[in-house]
Amino acid sequence: MRIDILTIFPEMFSGPFDHSIIKRAKEKGVADIYIHDIREFSNNKHRNVDDYAFGGGAGMVMMIQPIADCIEQLKKERSYDEIIFLTPDGFLFDQPMANRLSLKGNIILLCGHYKGIDERLREHYTTLEISIGDYVLSGGELAAAVISDAIIRLIPGVLNDETSALSDSYQDNLLSPPVYTRPSEYNGWKVPDVLLSGNEKEIIKWQREKAIERTRQRRPGLLNPDQAH
Ligand code: 6GU
Numbered sequence: 001m002r003i004d005i006l007t008i009f010p011e012m013f014s015g016p017f018d019h020s021i022i023k024r025a026k027e028k029g030v031a032d033i034y035i036h037d038i039r040e041f042s043n044n045k046h047r048n049v050d051d052y053a054f055g056g057g058a059g060m061v062m063m064i065q066p067i068a069d070c071i072e073q074l075k076k077e078r079s080y081d082e083i084i085f086l087t088p089d090g091f092l093f094d095q096p097m098a099n100r101l102s103l104k105g106n107i108i109l110l111c112g113h114y115k116g117i118d119e120r121l122r123e124h125y126t127t128l129e130i131s132i133g134d135y136v137l138s139g140g141e142l143a144a145a146v147i148s149d150a151i152i153r154l155i156p157g158v159l160n161d162e163t164s165a166l167s168d169s170y171q172d173n174l175l176s177p178p179v180y181t182r183p184s185e186y187n188g189w190k191v192p193d194v195l196l197s198g199n200e201k202e203i204i205k206w207q208r209e210k211a212i213e214r215t216r217q218r219r220p221g222l223l224n225p226d227q228a229h
Contacts, residue, residue, distance in 0.1 A: 059115030086140030090129035111140030
């Protein structure tokens with residue numbers, strides 16, 4: 001899979017993809033991430049990429065030309081399965097969406113800033129618009145990093161048995177149960193007996209009960225998907 005990220009803050013991506021599972025996916029050649037500085041496509045000497053909003057109102061708007069030129073150049077080189085705009089008014093990102101996107105070949109992630117991007121970019125280029133949650137970020141960069149991570153770890157061969165995505169919270173609409181490691185007692189704080197019992201059937205039953213209990217307390221909407229959002 002290839003991910004092209006369009007941003008005015010390319011430096012924000014030095015770090016998030018250089019560790020752990022995503023680093024390994026890149027080294028294995030399973031995922032390629034390319035960062036493009038939108039400013040390099042600006043036509044004017046000040047390298048401006050934003051302008052005042054028609055009709056007034058506070059805040060600048062990212063203009064068409066630099067972003068359109070960047071997308072057009074990329075589209076000349078290969079075809080894209082999705083051109084995704086990261087925006088707080090997008091469709092809410094969740095695990096099913098991550099699963100679907102992990103099957104794609106080439107995607108573009110466009111990071112918005114200021115008051116937004118010229119609506120014509122959304123009409124003519126964007127195929128999907130995503131928000132990562134009901135809060136406002138300063139820009140789409142951190143959302144692009146979150147989405148890239150969530151997608152790449154699902155690509156076959158990226159995770160091993162120990163980090164298997166099958167036991168993730170959300171894959172079965174339940175939060176994960178508590179986990180423990182040695183020592184079995186610390187400061188008088190004991191690991192639940194059942195986990196030390198060796199009785200696999202009882203252990204699985206306990207883990208499922210704890211997962212359901214935690215889900216009911218913290219995320220009841222996951223147990224009743226109709227009322228989720
Ligand atoms: Cl994708 N962008 C911004 N700026 N804020 C957000 C978001 C995206 N998702 C949630 N908040």
